[in-house]
Amino acid sequence: MNGNKNKGVSLSLLSTTINNINKSTNFQTTAEIIFGFIKSFINFNMAVIYKINEKDNILEIVSCLGSDTEKLKKRMPFKVGEGAVGLVAKNKTPILINDVLVNKEIQVRQYCDEDPLIRSFLAVPLVVGDKAIGILSISNSQPEQYDDYDVQMINIIASQAAVLLELNNNITETQRFSNKILDNVNSGIIVVDKNCNIIKLNKSAESITGFKFEEIVGSNLLEEHLILDNEEKFLYKSFNEGKIYFEEPGIMIRKDEKVIRVRLSTSLMNDEEGNIKSCICIFRDNTEIENLQSRIAMSDKLEALGRLTAGLVHEIRNPLLPIRNASEYLLSKYADRDENDEMKSLLKIINEESERLNRVLEGFVNMGKNSFxxxxxxxxxxxxxxxxxxxxxxxxxxxxxxxxxxxxxxxxxxxxxxxxxxxxxxxxxxxxxxxxxxxxxxxxxxxxxxxxxxxxxxxxxxxxxxxxxxxxxxxxxxxxxxxxxxxxxxxxxxxxxxxxxxxxxxxxxxxxxxxxxxxxxxxxxxxxxxxx
The missing domain is CATH 3.30.565.10 (Histidine kinase-like ATPase, C-terminal domain)
Incomplete structure (x- = not known):
């Protein structure tokens, strides 16, 4: 057993550790703070933090010190209620075992080929309210290394860690939910940072652009491939002038260089100081809609053109007829003469082209009736x-x-x-x-x-x-x-x-x-x- 501990030092270290945990912004940092506290306070060979997966009723490893975390994650997980950590998860009460090799009542899993030998073992629940969300376990290769005071100190740290672990779980779930929403939105969504580099895009954006996330993440390709009809540099305007776009028409040049019509809307995200930190670009493929609109407009224009053409053809044919007749007359008049070859050639062009013009006019009259x-x-x-x-x-x-x-x-x-x-x-x-x-x-x-x-x-x-x-x-x-x-x-x-x-x-x-x-x-x- 750890003889006489300096409780003043321990309490001071505990206070400092709690303050550091409260300042932590992510759970990995929190885990490092906890392991650092334990290392300064007691001797151990291995420390593991688990979270409880309520759906599958198992314990999943979050972080570890003293063994290979990835190897631990690949092992058969503990079930809630089985083994030492499983009992702590079920009963929501700490367990202290002075010598695992002597104690036969509670089983502690050993992997001597990969992990340090476990003799002394201590495990406390991570509890939020009345709900256990995880476990913190500590072990040593020597027997009788821990006592009730150690359990109390670790328990206090565990309660602080539990809050952050729950928060981390909620953030992770929120991110997973947000990503699922993003990936199921029909519109393409691309997020760029203040350097105009792409940091996020959803599946619809991959489909519309033809690019995979890993191909363009970190690049500034967006403004090269998405060009507004008014040719504004929309990312520059967004970050420097705070301009917001809504359903702005433009084109998207896909990875395969196919050009499609799009509509772009933007939204800006600010940091705590109110500075713009990223721009969310939302766009949709508008090609089919614009093609349909064009066909409808084209149909109206062609109908109007048909009415206009009928009148124009009549007015053009009136002066065209004497031109044709005059050219035919002059050609017949000079056909047998050897001189004036240039004049005869020009008259032939006038005659042939007036005939062609007449046929073109006929084609316009019959436009849409297989005239071509x-x-x-x-x-x-x-x-x-x-x-x-x-x-x-x-x-x-x-x-x-x-x-x-x-x-x-x-x-x-x-x-x-x-x-x-x-x-x-x-x-x-x-x-x-x-x-x-x-x-x-x-x-x-x-x-x-x-x-x-x-x-x-x-x-x-x-x-x-x-x-x-x-x-x-x-x-x-x-x-x-x-x-x-x-x-x-x-x-x-x-x-x-x-x-x-x-x-x-x-x-x-x-x-x-x-x-x-x-x-x-x-x-x-x-x-x-x-x-x-």
């Missing part, structure tokens, strides 16, 4: 040559060079010739406008290439224009969408539907200030698609 699905075939080289002749003056005026590269002269495409011309004209005109707007480009070039494999023809139109921002790429083929002051937003929409009617598709790659590449993939044979 006229069956026919055309030679790609012939169409490209004709388009470049038509746009020759515009290209020269803008000092833009063209480069044409076709792997075959006889690439035959399943298009009515007028339709393919319309597609190429629309894309090339857009390229011309983009190059004229790019003041940083030293090269003014439009490159047109064409190739084919066994199934498809592939046409590319690449320019050195100003490029298209990522946030705009998803809507460039929408009707009435245009970034030009005088644009109607119909050119690329018409081109898209013409290509789609052939069973083909369009891919767009663009880099701001560097240029845009349009790739048309068109089946050489196959069914045309008539639905839009």
């Amino acid at each position: 699905s006229s069956i026919g075939y055309c030679n790609l080289k012939e169409v490209v040559d004709e388009v470049l002749i038509l746009l020759n003056y515009t290209l020269r005026k803008s000092d833009i060079k063209t480069r044409v590269s076709l792997t075959h002269d006889d690439i035959i495409l399943p298009f009515y010739k007028d339709n393919l011309k319309q597609v190429l004209i629309n894309f090339i005109l857009n390229s011309i406008d983009a190059i004229n707007l790019n003041e940083k480009s030293n090269q003014r070039l439009i490159a047109i290439s064409g190739t084919q494999n066994t199934e498809n023809a592939i046409i590319t139109i690449e320019d050195t224009g100003k490029g298209i921002p990522k946030k705009d790429l998803h809507q460039i083929f929408d009707p009435f969408y245009s970034t030009k002051e005088q644009g109607t937003g119909m050119g690329l929409y018409v081109a898209f539907n013409i290509v789609k009617s052939s069973g083909g598709h369009i891919d767009v790659e663009s880099s701001v200030e560097k240029g845009t590449k349009i790739t048309l993939t068109i089946p050489l044979e196959g069914e045309r698609r008539y639905e839009y």
Whole structure:
């Protein structure tokens, strides 16, 4: 037994320990304080803190000194009511055993290969109110090391530790509950600290962004991937100006670089001094809703366009008829003469293009009635040559060079010739406008290439224009969408539907200030698609 103890020193140490426990902010720190007190007060080889799992009626190890905590946790847990610590948990009263090897009434589990030999044993309950929530046990390899005074001192410390253990359990349960709520919310939630580094995200955020928590935790990727339509740096505004956002529209660039529409709301968390310490960003995938809204608006606009087009077509056809008639007359008049070849060539262009314009007008009248699905075939080289002749003056005026590269002269495409011309004209005109707007480009070039494999023809139109921002790429083929002051937003929409009617598709790659590449993939044979 521990002879004469200095009770004054012990009480002073007890008072200091209780004060330190009360200042502790987490249970691991509390456990270290308790072990430090015990070590200063009595001799021991091993000390263990357990918590009671009421659901499974077992004791779970929280912390340990004198043995490997992780190994202890892997052992068969004590059941409440079994063994020395189990009896303390059941009866809520301390146990003191002077010599475990002599005492046969209460069993103390020994793991001599891994733990120190247990001879002296002391265990006290951690009680809050009338409820035991855990156990503190102490053991020594020598017999008769502890007495009732030791039990009293340890019991006092245990009562303080019990409060913190209960608080720790409540916090852990609250955190678990909060995490469960977060993971079951449909909206994505990402929490960033004042350095704009990601510290938390829920499962919906992982699903929407395509990133796993471990891939982006600690990074500042959020503001690179979530861009508001008004292009505000929302994290900077939040932390520096305290600005709160609600349902702010923007885009999310996913891990796979797919762009989706989102709505963003934010909330700020402050520390005890009122300083902003973190920003909670709540966002949802709004792509389907906005697409539906766009389709509804588009339907209304197309209906209005149909009424407007009928009147415009009538007004345009009136002066177009004498132009066509005059060009036909002049062509027939000079057809047999050898001179004036240039004039005859220009008259032929006027006649053919007035005929094409008439067919385009007919197409607008019938928009939405499979007007882009006229069956026919055309030679790609012939169409490209004709388009470049038509746009020759515009290209020269803008000092833009063209480069044409076709792997075959006889690439035959399943298009009515007028339709393919319309597609190429629309894309090339857009390229011309983009190059004229790019003041940083030293090269003014439009490159047109064409190739084919066994199934498809592939046409590319690449320019050195100003490029298209990522946030705009998803809507460039929408009707009435245009970034030009005088644009109607119909050119690329018409081109898209013409290509789609052939069973083909369009891919767009663009880099701001560097240029845009349009790739048309068109089946050489196959069914045309008539639905839009």
